[in-house]
Amino acid sequence: MKFNNRNVHISATATIGKNVRIGDNTTIYDNVVIGDNVTICNDCVLGEPTSAYYQNEESYVNKPTYIGTGAFIRSHCIIYAGTSLGEGCITGHRVTIRENTIAGKHCLISTLVDIQGNCKIGDYSRIYSNVHIGEQTVIGNYVFIYPYTIFTNDPQPPSTTLSGAHVDDYSIITIHCKVLPGVRVGKHCLVGANSVISRDIEEYSFAMGAPAKRIRDIREIPSKMDNTESYYPWPYHFERGMPWQGIGYDKWVEDRGVADNG
Amino acid sequence: MKFNNRNVHISATATIGKNVRIGDNTTIYDNVVIGDNVTICNDCVLGEPTSAYYQNEESYVNKPTYIGTGAFIRSHCIIYAGTSLGEGCITGHRVTIRENTIAGKHCLISTLVDIQGNCKIGDYSRIYSNVHIGEQTVIGNYVFIYPYTIFTNDPQPPSTTLSGAHVDDYSIITIHCKVLPGVRVGKHCLVGANSVISRDIEEYSFAMGAPAKRIRDIREIPSKMDNTESYYPWPYHFERGMPWQGIGYDKWVEDRGVADNG
Amino acid sequence: MKFNNRNVHISATATIGKNVRIGDNTTIYDNVVIGDNVTICNDCVLGEPTSAYYQNEESYVNKPTYIGTGAFIRSHCIIYAGTSLGEGCITGHRVTIRENTIAGKHCLISTLVDIQGNCKIGDYSRIYSNVHIGEQTVIGNYVFIYPYTIFTNDPQPPSTTLSGAHVDDYSIITIHCKVLPGVRVGKHCLVGANSVISRDIEEYSFAMGAPAKRIRDIREIPSKMDNTESYYPWPYHFERGMPWQGIGYDKWVEDRGVADNG
Incomplete structure (x- = not known):
């Protein structure tokens, strides 16, 4: 239904891998590099040129844009030149990612997310609907950012x-949070809904409020699932789509030989 | 201006009623059923296929999508397969409604609303701009949800x-509220701006805060309109577009023979 | 890359200035007036007809829509008939501006902003991503509204x-604020993140909270930039894109002969 090559325009300088599907009404501009087994749905724009293009169309050269192997881009996304999405990344609809943002492999970037450019997102992180990420934000690996949370950068x-915030590996920032410029959220944190994160949060904190304060250690939060043990660190209880799926987090850590015990 | 049949693509398996207008650049996929007197504006996608389509295009069958008689879909909407909008529903622009959501008749679903699928919305409810509704949310009849409110579902x-929230008939949830998983807001409630609804709210409550608490009975809220009587229950004071328009709420209830005294 | 005249449709009654670029897949409806040196990117809709059009296509006359000299409209914007953007205005992507809104010169209206119609925005104001502006809101000159702030209008x-809010010149409303109907924010105010502005705020206030209350005079806020003096009023410290760029705010005020000393 979607791949009829209607009103599709692909630059002669784009590089398209094997087994790539490109939806109707999609435009791919100069120097976009698409890996194998990628699906780009309808009405997308890849390699959107930066402001310099409009100032001098003749001399402008579009920076390369990379879409990794097996990525899946839903309809109506705009991805700027200079941005790179790793292997297996998935987007929702109407995502906007400005220039020079680097997302790792297997990230999820949901519907209406707005990433302002020059950001870094690690591997396996999930940015849910309508999150706004200001320039120079840095998000680690296995991080979850829930809907309508904002990352700001102007102190x-x-x-x-421009002073971007940092979120370290395995942390969860729930809905409608406000992450203020330059703050750092340590690893394995959980931040409650509607918090204003205006100061650094140390690792393993459950924090909330305005300003967000540490309430307790995440390992002391009882599980709502079985009432017997703490749910956090979450990698021991959640594995769908994570690299430890099927083997368990402990085994995966052991196999990697990494001194990261969650 | 809008209906020139330019770049319009309609599946051979779609069923189009009488007196239907379909705007330019709109695509209608397999098994969409459009009632009489419907207007679908430009740049819409109806019957958007679910993830299974991309895994096997050959064997995939698109579930039916229903657009009720007299519905009006503004431009740039994406409505997934398996979803049904009742008679007289109206949308804003850039609405996204995922699969298997059932909306009743005469609902309003405004610009940038994002409904994640498998939701139920009753009749005559109004979901204003940029509301995000997580999977399995259930919204009753004559409910108002104001901008940037979020319904979550992961406890x-x-x-x-997945544990969706419920909002019962006649309730109003104002702007920027956070409705947490599995909570129930009783009928005829009013929830103030920026509240975090983390526990059930009993019927006829005016509630607010984080967590949202009952402040008083809605029938004790003075009217800002005339300073003489309570404004709530609102059906006695507001009728535009409601089924009691022109006859009054009491008469309408009496005519229905329903034991619902507002 | 963008201006290939593919799937571009321009009404015979539109007026297009000199040196105008119009991107692919853009539609310009009746009676749109575009000034010289304007860039309209791809997938835009200008002069979107109002509801009356759908009721009687034959008799409907589209009100004029004005796009001022040198304006720059990024892709996927929808601008309704009767709206006017002044000289040098810039938009982000996916902006929606409904009918009869008047924005002055050199405004910035960022990605996903939703302006509901019949609003006024002064000169040099900046409305950042995903701000929602209800009908009849009035925003002055040199005003900054940060992401996810909402202006409501139903008391x-x-x-x-409909009772729109007012924001006076030079004021700043930061992220995720809720501006309630009919309130007035005086000039040179700064409102902190996540505030609920439910009462008028007097000029030169730094206010925050729910409800937002005056915390101190903005002239008492220490600068984070150099720790020596107050940062506010901001025009003494920020000039990029402002009319006093290169000459300083004092000199600009003096040159204008205006009794506004910031």
């Missing part, structure tokens, strides 16, 4: 300073 | 459990 | 009363 608005 | 993120 | 929902 004293309006200014020309 | 302990990240988990694979 | 007792649901009602048929």
